[in-house]
Amino acid sequence: MYLNYPYQPFYPYYYDYRQGLFQKILDCYQQKRWIRLTFRDGTTAEGFIRTYDPLRGVLINVPMQRYTISCEGVRLDSLQKAQNCIGKRSTLTLSNNISLTFTIEGVDQSQNIGGWVNINELMSVSGQVVDANCI
Numbered sequence: 001m002y003l004n005y006p007y008q009p010f011y012p013y014y015y016d017y018r019q020g021l022f023q024k025i026l027d028c029y030q031q032k033r034w035i036r037l038t039f040r041d042g043t044t045a046e047g048f049i050r051t052y053d054p055l056r057g058v059l060i061n062v063p064m065q066r067y068t069i070s071c072e073g074v075r076l077d078s079l080q081k082a083q084n085c086i087g088k089r090s091t092l093t094l095s096n097n098i099s100l101t102f103t104i105e106g107v108d109q110s111q112n113i114g115g116w117v118n119i120n121e122l123m124s125v126s127g128q129v130v131d132a133n134c135i
Helices: 018-030 079-083 119-126
Strands: 035-039 044-053 057-063 068-071 089-093 099-107 112-117 129-134
Touching: 018 035, 018 044, 018 129, 044 112, 057 119, 068 079, 079 099, 099 119, 112 119
Parallel strands: none
Antiparallel strands: 035 044, 035 129, 044 057, 057 112, 068 089, 089 099, 099 112
């Protein structure tokens, strides 16, 4: 606290560890590298941030075979099924049952699914992320 400063906050300052996480995520995006997020329970998730739009969210690619991704109740386990869901809302579920809803933008020959994830959707799970690393 500052002794002679009349406008001192009445709450104690604490460091929000997410500031450091967001900086790491931004660094990976700027370096055009894949990112690995580690959750509190040890679960990891990998993706590649292609772009960011304040209105649409984050356009991210994820490996289709590594995660459970479903669209209209059907699990996406082939390029054909994924291509049929372009432009539709889908759900990516991690092994720890964390789910993210996104709109599929496209699929590449390496079986990476690209989709728009809303910022609010990302913020809802950000408290469970403990680390982020570029890979």
